[in-house]
Amino acid sequence: MAQSQMNKPSADLLHGNGYGELTPVILPQRLVILGSLLWLVVVSPLVFESAAYRYTAPFLALIALHYYRKAAVRPKTDWLGWLCMGWGTYVLVRFVVTFIVTPEHTIGASDWLYAYPFFFPILGVAFLLYEPVLEKIIAAVFAMVLIMLIATEHFRDVFAGETVRPLIMNNQIHGAVACGLIMIFTAFWLLHYLTDKSSNRTIARFAYIASPLIAILCLIAIYGAKSKGVWLALGITMPVLALVTLTYMHLRHGLVVIVCAAMILVAGVYAVRHNIYKTAGPTVASTVDMIEKVTQSQNLNDTISNTISSNATPFAMDARLQLWSNGWELFSSAPIFGWGGEWVERWKHTRYADVQYTLLHNGYLEMLVRHGLFGGIVMAIILGALISNVWRARKAGLIPRPAWDAYAVSLFFFALTLLSNSNNRLAIGESFALTSSAFAIWCGMRLRGERLALPKAE
Secondary structure (H helix, E strand, O other), X not given: OOHHHHOOOOHHHHOOOOOOOEEEOOOOHHHHHXXXXXXXXXXXXXXXXXXXXXXXXXXXXXXXXHHHHHOOEXXXXXXXXXXXXXXXXXXXXHHHHHHHHOOOOOOXXXXXXXXXXXXXXXXXXXXXXXXXXXXXXXXXXHHHHHHHHHHOOOHHHHHOOOOOOOOEOOOHHXXXXXXXXXXXXXXXXXXXXXXXXXXXXXXHHHHHHHHHHHHHHHHHHXXXXXXXXXXXXXXXXXXXXXXXXXXOOOHHHHHHHHHHHHHHHHHHHHHOHHHHHHHHHHHHHHHHHHHHHHHHHOOHHHHHHXXXXXOOOOHHHHHHHHHHHHHHHHHHHOOOOOOHHHHHHHHOOOOOOOOOOOOOXXXXXXXXXXXXXXXXXXXXXXXXXXXXHHHHHHHOOOOOHHHHHHHHHHHHHHHHHOOXXXXXXXHHXXXXXXXXXHHHHHHHHHHOOOOOEEEOOO
């Protein structure tokens, strides 16, 4: 299908099909304002860690469902939509059955959250409804981010070497993850307005001013949070971000910008090297020592046990190794379908059951312990299809190139953070999953040229 055909609704959407003349759905102004505010709350875990998004996302889903049911012409549910709803139903049914049949009425720990894919398709319809105001909603998100970063700055503590908690978060790790995502989104938001002169120029001018401030504030906050996992994830992501950014510019100018930015960053790292070593040095030393012992002895279990029992192992690393050991023990005993909600009871009988957390501090183990390889494969298929939707929408010219790059690079960064923390079980992870997946579902609808249309009389 030619790009020109994909960028305009089919004539069949507006005429015929047994319904007479049709008209695209246009929301009343009060619903435009209400829905825009609801979207802001859904993404609010970027700056304020709360469960408010859980109570607002259903209202967006209800608005979308109302117009979906009312429409004479509506998007069709494709195989991905059915898979998302099927998986969500499977998780909920398993959750209820486990609760009923277990004597202690086991409910696990945040297990029902894995049913969220059930809502991806209808939230994709919500994206479709609010497509005309998406640019303004995104600008409002960045305005909210800038205000919150300024209002919660801790410059004095950061430069005094203290650990700070960025934004309004439950702990500094969550704040660092949020700032990492914000920085990535900000970079591509600015690139969009630098490269697309047809966009809203008022918002563009705001982006030119706000983006550098947001990026600088995020870098300072990430440094101050002293989250080693986020430092590592960002250290791997930054070169990727630089290379992608380079493709937007003339090679010579791009290299100059990137080299200058790298020199400033290296100079900053060198200036605070003692603080960085104090924070990450013991963990790095223990990790290197553990890897060397594994290489020499070829016995991973004994080496991990010895590292856990060693007094030289930092507390955070020691706790994570115990959690990962317990998680791997549970996964190994039920590798195909996992333990479902029963995993918390089984946890009490693992080797390091007295460790003070049940948050596994690894997003992949969280899934494998609950739903095994079956769950991992299903979620991988869903994620792969979502990524494919966004990529194909970009290739077809249906979304701006920076939208695809922001989506892909933010997923890459977030996937790296899951290696050392269960961010998918946090408010920021759930919010990110809902919004990014709804966006990808919407891309699929745009690829198929689908719209919501009502009989003209309505």
